[in-house]
Every structure is written in C-alpha cells, then in structure tokens.
Amino acid sequence: MTELLRGMWQYILTFNISIFDVLDVAIIAYIVYRVLMLVQRSRAAQVAKAILLLLVALGLSYLLQLRVINFVLSRMVEMGTLALVVVFQPEIRRFLEQLGSSRLGDMFSREEAPPDVENAITQTVQAYTSLSKDKVGALMVFERKVPLDDIIKTGTMLDSTVAAELLKNLFWNKAPLHDGAVIVRNGHIVGAGCVLPLSGNVNLSRDLGMRHRAGIGMSENSDAVVAIVSEETGSISVAVNGMLKRHLAPETLERLLRNELLPQEESFSKSSILTSLFKSKKGDKDDGEEVHGK
Known part of the structure; x- marks a missing residue:
C-alpha cells in the first residue's frame, strides 16, 4: 500500500x-x-x-x-x-x-428579486384565498429566467402591478379574459387571457381538468411557477418543473411562492426547498397531494 x-x-x-x-x-x-x-x-x-x-x-x-x-x-x-x-x-x-x-x-453575482415580487406574492395569496372560497377558477404564471414572450402574445398584453381585486376581476367567470392565464413578470402583470401548452403526459389523473393540464404543461416547458385554483373544487395547486402540488392551504401557497420566487440567503439550493415542500411529513394539514406531470 x-x-x-x-x-x-x-x-x-x-x-x-x-x-x-x-x-x-x-x-x-x-x-x-x-x-x-x-x-x-x-x-x-x-x-x-x-x-x-x-x-x-x-x-x-x-x-x-x-x-x-x-x-x-x-x-x-x-x-x-x-x-x-x-x-x-x-x-x-x-x-x-x-x-x-x-x-x-x-x-457569480447574488440574485436579487425585483421590489414588486413580494407584493405580488402577498396580493396573489389574498386573491386566491377569496377565489378558492368562491370556487372561481384561476391560472397564474410567474415567469423566472426563461422568457415567456411567445405565451404573452397569445393573450392580451397588460402592464399593471399585481392587486388582489384586479386578479379577482380578471378571473371572474363572466370576464372576457377569465379563461386564459395571467402572466406575471418581475412582480407586474404583463399578459392576461394567455393560452398555455397542455401537458402531453398520458398518465395524469383524470380528475385534472384543462386548467391543471395547462399549468403542468407550462411548468414542463419552462422554469415558471404556475398557481392554479380549481373551478370545480376550489382547491389551490402549484406546478413547478412538471410536478403539481394540490390541495394547498393559503399559508402553504405563500410559503411555496416565496421559496421559489424570492432569492434564498441560505446555502441550500432551491431544489432542496422544493423537495422539502413536496415531501412534507404525513399528518400535516397543508400537505396536499403531489402529482407528477412528467
């Protein structure tokens, strides 16, 4: 030796x-x-x-x-x-x-979130809490590094800060833009009524409607974070990287959005954060159900 x-x-x-x-x-x-x-x-x-x-x-x-x-x-x-x-x-x-x-x-530089992102998260959680109670369908896409200009062009281009009342009006079932997705870039709404690509995964649960399939498809084709409210059940879901987390409480929604959209000062990576959320302990009230979209 x-x-x-x-x-x-x-x-x-x-x-x-x-x-x-x-x-x-x-x-x-x-x-x-x-x-x-x-x-x-x-x-x-x-x-x-x-x-x-x-x-x-x-x-x-x-x-x-x-x-x-x-x-x-x-x-x-x-x-x-x-x-x-x-x-x-x-x-x-x-x-x-x-x-x-x-x-x-x-x-090499430290990532800094735009100042309006935190406000967008807060307003989104407030709007989704109300939409979930009223069983009003909603679909929001938070753009990250991969540009979504092609998706924005499929809808109506906007330039507005994220506000809970505005989101509730956009997703009201008689509003002209309620069927499509709202695109958020750097804390600002840049598009509404946008068409998202559907997931091609044939193994998805039949309980998932077109809104959920579009959310999963969008997360499969980009690094965006997609928040969904079911029109049938009012449950809140989030799709990230082809994985869907269902039946979220508003507090869990806010925590997940903050972890994914705001830079983390800790040394652990975002993938570990997502894994901890998607593999939470049994018995937690906010655990929800994980659905793989890929």
Missing part, C-alpha cells in the same frame, strides 16, 4: 498543471453541477438512477467475467445513447433555454 501511494504521488508530481487546466476542470464541474440540479428537480432523476444502476451492473459483469451479461449490457448501452436524448429532451431543452436566457454575471 505504501509503495502504491508513493507511486501515485510521484505520478501526480509529474503533472504540469496550468491555469487553463484549472479553468477547464472548473467549467466541466459547473456544467455537471447544473445538469445534476436540473435532473434532480424532475422525474428524470428516476431514469438517471436506473442508468447508473445499469452502468454499475456493466462494470461488475466485466470484473466478474460474466461475458454473456456483459455483452447484452454493452449492446443496451450502445443502443440506449440515442434513447437518452429522447428521454431527457425536456431537461435538455430547459437547460439550453436557461443557459441562453442567463447573463454571465448572474452566475
């Missing part, structure tokens, strides 16, 4: 490391980190675990000289490369959209 460690140390000393080598490793590490965070926030994490298990089995079959198993697994890995592109297509698209919509300075 001592000779092995000494040999490894001598091998390391032969490296001619430059600043470009360090930069090269740092860039790759950052890309891997972002990919892992992106996969962790979706159901693709389950697929990633299955792939990792398959690679471990391939390595063990090689070490144990299980030739037939190794041959079969090797062919599966070769044929599955193209399949991975199809399986992870939503995650790859979202990663490229986030990469294209981010500025270089955002990677």
